[in-house]
Structure formats: structure tokens, C-alpha cells
Amino acid sequence: MAYELDELGLGNGALEAFAIDHREHTGDYPDGVTPWVADCRHCPDGVERIDETAVRRWARTHTRHTNHEVDLSYDSETERVTPE
Numbered sequence: 001m002a003y004e005l006d007e008l009g010l011g012n013g014a015l016e017a018f019a020i021d022h023r024e025h026t027g028d029y030p031d032g033v034t035p036w037v038a039d040c041r042h043c044p045d046g047v048e049r050i051d052e053t054a055v056r057r058w059a060r061t062h063t064r065h066t067n068h069e070v071d072l073s074y075d076s077e078t079e080r081v082t083p084e
Helices: 002-007 012-027 052-066
Strands: 036-040 046-049 070-073 077-081
Touching: 012 046, 036 052, 046 052, 052 070, 052 077
Parallel strands: none
Antiparallel strands: 036 046, 036 070, 070 077
8 A cells, every 4th residue: 555655645535445445346455454343233334444533433423323332343452432
């Protein structure tokens, strides 16, 4: 991914789109990219994002609107987001 960032000057949005597209076509993220994953514990909703801020925002919004708990995972760590 260094080539895409340094040589082509692609931004984070393009990088994330490339990484997600790569995973959809090959089953793996490129160059050891590990996504943040948010999984609702009560319904099938969830997201995968390269950017931590985006996945946390989704989790907070989902818990606020549904009153559901959401598990945030990155690498081998998991954290639960609960309704306030």
C-alpha cells in the first residue's frame, strides 16, 4: 500500500475503498491491512472499516438508535459499546 499512498498520492478514502474492494474479490485484505469490525450483538447489522473513527461513530450511532450493544474488534482485541 505504500506505493499507492506515496507514489500515486491516494488519500485515505481511496485506500479504504481499495482495501475493501480487494477483500471482496480475494477474501483477504492487502499487505496485512487489518480492519476495525463492528458487530451488533442483537441484529445482523455491522460494518468493517480501515479507519477506527468511522467504525466507532457507526457503533455509537447504532447503539443510540437501536439500544443494542455493539462489539468493536481490531486485531485480536474486542471492546463492547453499550447504550447510555
